[in-house]
Amino acid sequence: MNSESPIDRLAKGLNRLPGVGPKSARRIALDMLTWDTEEVRRLADLMVDVKTNVKSCTVCGNLGLTDPCSICDDSRRDRTLLMVVDTVANLLAVERTAHFRGVYHVLGGRLSPLEGVSPEDLNLASLPDRIAGGEVQEVILANEPTVEGDATAQYLSQLLAGAPVEVTQIARGLPVGSDLALADQVTLSRALEGRRQL
Amino acid sequence: MNSESPIDRLAKGLNRLPGVGPKSARRIALDMLTWDTEEVRRLADLMVDVKTNVKSCTVCGNLGLTDPCSICDDSRRDRTLLMVVDTVANLLAVERTAHFRGVYHVLGGRLSPLEGVSPEDLNLASLPDRIAGGEVQEVILANEPTVEGDATAQYLSQLLAGAPVEVTQIARGLPVGSDLALADQVTLSRALEGRRQL
Numbered sequence: 096m097n098s099e100s101p102i103d104r105l106a107k108g109l110n111r112l113p114g115v116g117p118k119s120a121r122r123i124a125l126d127m128l129t130w131d132t133e134e135v136r137r138l139a140d141l142m143v144d145v146k147t148n149v150k151s152c153t154v155c156g157n158l159g160l161t162d163p164c165s166i167c168d169d170s171r172r173d174r175t176l177l178m179v180v181d182t183v184a185n186l187l188a189v190e191r192t193a194h195f196r197g198v199y200h201v202l203g204g205r206l207s208p209l210e211g212v213s214p215e216d217l218n219l220a221s222l223p224d225r226i227a228g229g230e231v232q233e234v235i236l237a238n239e240p241t242v243e244g245d246a247t248a249q250y251l252s253q254l255l256a257g258a259p260v261e262v263t264q265i266a267r268g269l270p271v272g273s274d275l276a277l278a279d280q281v282t283l284s285r286a287l288e289g290r291r292q293l
Numbered sequence: 294m295n296s297e298s299p300i301d302r303l304a305k306g307l308n309r310l311p312g313v314g315p316k317s318a319r320r321i322a323l324d325m326l327t328w329d330t331e332e333v334r335r336l337a338d339l340m341v342d343v344k345t346n347v348k349s350c351t352v353c354g355n356l357g358l359t360d361p362c363s364i365c366d367d368s369r370r371d372r373t374l375l376m377v378v379d380t381v382a383n384l385l386a387v388e389r390t391a392h393f394r395g396v397y398h399v400l401g402g403r404l405s406p407l408e409g410v411s412p413e414d415l416n417l418a419s420l421p422d423r424i425a426g427g428e429v430q431e432v433i434l435a436n437e438p439t440v441e442g443d444a445t446a447q448y449l450s451q452l453l454a455g456a457p458v459e460v461t462q463i464a465r466g467l468p469v470g471s472d473l474a475l476a477d478q479v480t481l482s483r484a485l486e487g488r489r490q491l
Contacts, residue, residue: 100357101343103387109335113324119312127340128347128356135344138306139337142325145299146333149326158326159298184323186302244425282366 102128154225156201156218158183166190166198173197175232177225179251181205181239189237197235201226205243206250214244214250222251226258236264300326319423344467352423354399354416356381364396371395373430375423375458377449378402379437387435395433397424403441404448410441412448424456432433 102124109120115137127135151157153162159165166172175210176197180186186199204216225231238244248264268286269278278286298324307318326416327332350362357363364370374395378384384397400415423429429434436442445464452461466482467476476484 100337101347102356105336105339105343108339110432111332111336112321114317114320115313122309122312123383124343125356125380127343128320130344132341132344134309135340138303138309139304141299141303142337143330145303145322145325146330148463151298156324158300165298184319186317211343273359285310 113121119148122159150288154221155184155199156203157186157199171196174230177231177233178235178237179222180237181244185237185239195282202238203249205239205241207243208248217247219254226255226260231260233261233263234258238264240267296360345451350476354381354401355396360401368464372428374424374433375429375431376433376435377420379442379445383437385436400436403437403439404440404445415445421452421456424453427464429458431459431461432456434460436462438465445451 102121105127106117106120106124109115109123110117112120115123122291132254148160149158150160151163152159152162152167152282154163154167157166161168173196176195176270177200178189178191178195178197179202181202183201187202189195189199199219200222204212204217205215206212206217226234234251234255236248237293238248254264266289268289269275269282270278275283300319303325304315304318304322307313308315308319308322313321346358347356348358348360350357350360352361352365352367355362355364355486359366365424365485371394374393375398376387376393376395377398377400379402381399381401384399387393387397398416398420400417402410402415404410404415432448432453434446434448436446436449450460461490464487465480466487467480467484
């Protein structure tokens, strides 16, 4: 018999979630006891539902209920614009802006010699084929603005050097609403380099 | 048909957890997709398990698999010592110290005129009866060291004024490992008041 209380066991389970420490986990477990049973069951079902029903899109690497995903399958999306992102989380962030009507290619990571991530570990093999299809006119690199993201963008721009497409990168600059005096030097330098005529 | 993706729906569900904002919720939902299906199912089962199996102890207000709870039911606990705590979370915090072998009384909240919490809203009715039982020799007030917690302790000390028990309160003072120079004035004053001979 397990003498550990179910609250403790649940807290330990919740502690596995990213960003949830032991204290938050206990707080969540105790809070859940105040919910309706139906609400708890609904959340539990959603978790299992996501895990069993969501698949990876064989075209772009996005996650969804269908393969191809709802974005690749949407005839209203502009197939001449292909945005390369590192992760599905980043794809979803771009989607929330509602400012991009093209399609995506999700790498599933960033190149990182330190962490042993090489080009073969990323969803790169199908990218040249997608471009060779002829529909794509512009490849927009939207890799994370970090050393690894920049290295990945660098690799991609070399990979696509010979292809008959325009390769662009989303702008680095000052975040909207931020304090210029507090901006780090690199961001400020990139903002200067990327200045545009008004 | 619901066009919202299961990831978004799960993220919305997770957003209900205390301390989990919309961004953390999305991060957790995406992270879960990398888990084994069995792991997700286990956590989902734990959630439903806690909600359906855990009950409130009619003696002390603690939560557990049995009623009376495992603490009230444990013959090794010292029934002459009764600690009053605001919440089950606080009871669990005291239990983790392994420094208290008495029993508890969980109020289920704190008096707060602002939030409309009056004595009738707390688990107070059975407290005089428990003390009238004659076993209890000391009631230790371990309410939260806040305005509301102090008001609750004040109320309790009046409520128990005539009872044949000693009423004590756990010490306020400097947290161990903290910086005296950074302590707030109230804490430092209480630490001074509570000084002990070495």
